[in-house]
Amino acid sequence: MEKLIARGAEADIYLGRWGPLSAIYKVRTAKQYMAEELDKKIRRQRTVREARMLRAARSAVDTPHVLYVSQKKYTIVMEYINGKRMLDIIDKSPSQGKVMGEILGRLHMLNIIHGDPNTANFLFDSKKNKWYLVDFGLSYISSRKEDMAVDLHLVKEVVYVQHPTSFKEIMSGFYDGYMSVSGKMAGIVKKIDEIERRGRYARNRSFLF
């Protein structure tokens, strides 16, 4: 009765019913490549965390309602958002970068770090004319600018690879949106630079010899 509609990095996503409602079953299935203890630990942690953060984030952004959580089956049942992913529309309308910025900015104002802000995790329900944010398995609470900066760095990384031709336009909208709601921008942009410059992100220092 449930239909597999997406296979993400960590979960299988089924569309089914919950009582009278259409509902999404997000099932974290066993990873055969992992040591069993590690696999179970991660699936348990992320299921619990995601359910908790989907709820916690609601005072700042729209997230699907959590209907049921089974720790034993590593499953979250949640409201079905009938809509489109940012991933599939942003190349045609790169100005939507602003929406992502606003959503992430509002989340950061609550001191919630998303942890995986890729463009498949922003869903638009055109009937309700609302944007939803999903996929909170890597989310956590933090007021550190550095953690927020890592979130922004992830957006940059993903948009760069997934939407190379509209990268500039998307990101400029993104920063506008982020700044308009959070005002934390200045400090955080400096932090992004820091992250990107340190260690593995080090920039070119070439010399003649």
Place this chain on the structure above:
Amino acid sequence: MTLGLGIESTAHTFSASVIDDSGKIRSNVKSVYRPPSGSGIHPREASRHHAEVAPSVVLSALKESSINYRELDFIAYSAGPGLGPCLRVGATISRFIAAYYDKPLIPVHHGVGHIELGSLLTDANDPLVLLLSGGHTMVLAAVNGRWRVFGETLDLTLGQLIDQFGRTIGLASPAGPTVEKIAEKGSKYVDMPYAVKGNDLSFSGLLTSVKRKMPEEIQENLAFSLQETAFAMLSEVAERALALLHKKELLVVGGVAANARLRQMLELVSDRHGCKLKDVPAEYAGDCGAQIAWTGWLYFKSGYSVKPEKAFVSQSWRIDEVDVPWRS
């Protein structure tokens, strides 16, 4: 027939290789610097080693392919990233040969070298790449003439993590193969921090934790748990990229790619996402001249070279700042 010489000297390995334009590797001669056990690589010592073996390694590469300097069409060298003193040895000898015999000189990015040789040897077209060399732990895809970074480590590389763990149990670097053998004898999974941040990874907490657990746990279980955790993190990031980018090939290159347990895990990852694992024969997975020679040929074909007086080395050279015109 175009013939090129490639010289690699970014870290432990000094190597020279002759390759032709059909992608046939005519020779691939290596000499590896081994630091005393329990200590890491010392750049000066390594460069001294390279300087000593360089002339004979280059000569053997030519001899094995039965050609002389005059028959070469270009000289390619690894210009970075890597250890400054080591890089200079390879660059200096390459510049000398190029200037003396008046041949085009081609600086090559070490990481691009791994990827392009890997693609050649496994027939990969448009792969998602895991670059796991000593200085890189990155997930990449080609976009518009560049290798774009999809995710990477925020601190240590996987190679450094394994080497540093090896050092604390008294192994010489590179410790990968020995750690792998020790890990095979471990069976108990010891809880360790698992740090995936979106598409990025962090290994420093893992190293701290394994060091702290040294007194109370046997080496075998620690090595096992370290590998299981670090490789699972990497596999997950690979999965994230495959789920988003829908690539049909997963190419693994760099020294750590030789690890059998890692390959097994990535095989399962590939199956789950309907893609093909492309792994490079062990001889060519680690640092070698062939990676530089082949990439040199790709640049030569695109008409790119530098004047000997413009030869450069770069200790920290971002792979996503390097133009790779044949990928546009």
